[in-house]
Amino acid sequence: MNPIIIVDDNLSNAEVTALILTTEGYAATICRTKAELFLNLAKHPSLLLLDIQLPDGNGKEICEQLKNNAATADIPVILMTATSETAQVAICCGADDFVQKPFDMNELLAKVRRLIRR
Numbered sequence: 237m238n239p240i241i242i243v244d245d246n247l248s249n250a251e252v253t254a255l256i257l258t259t260e261g262y263a264a265t266i267c268r269t270k271a272e273l274f275l276n277l278a279k280h281p282s283l284l285l286l287d288i289q290l291p292d293g294n295g296k297e298i299c300e301q302l303k304n305n306a307a308t309a310d311i312p313v314i315l316m317t318a319t320s321e322t323a324q325v326a327i328c329c330g331a332d333d334f335v336q337k338p339f340d341m342n343e344l345l346a347k348v349r350r351l352i353r354r
Contacts, residue, residue: 303330
């Protein structure tokens with residue numbers, strides 16, 4: 237099983253998200269920066285949970301970059317943010333879905349299941 241990569245500079249948020257996913261049988265890898273994400277893309281993730289605000293990059297721009305690259309375009313991306321951004325922002329940069337933080341665990345899992353057809 238390929239991992240779900242959680243890209244969030246807030247380690248507490250990332251660890252809670254990873255726990256939720258692993259409890260449901262998914263493998264999870266945490267990356268706290270854009271640089272870490274790009275190092276881990278070789279793992280061929282099943283899905284990315286991508287925070288919009290990172291210390292070394294903007295999640296919307298990273299999503300756009302991934303979706304415009306043939307090697308990564310098919311990786312589903314769920315953008316996450318605690319800001320007042322809306323789902324429309326996710327659509328504009330090519331994300332497959334959007335989650336407002338703090339998120340509802342069941343909502344997140346439903347979106348993950350929809351994008352990773354196991």
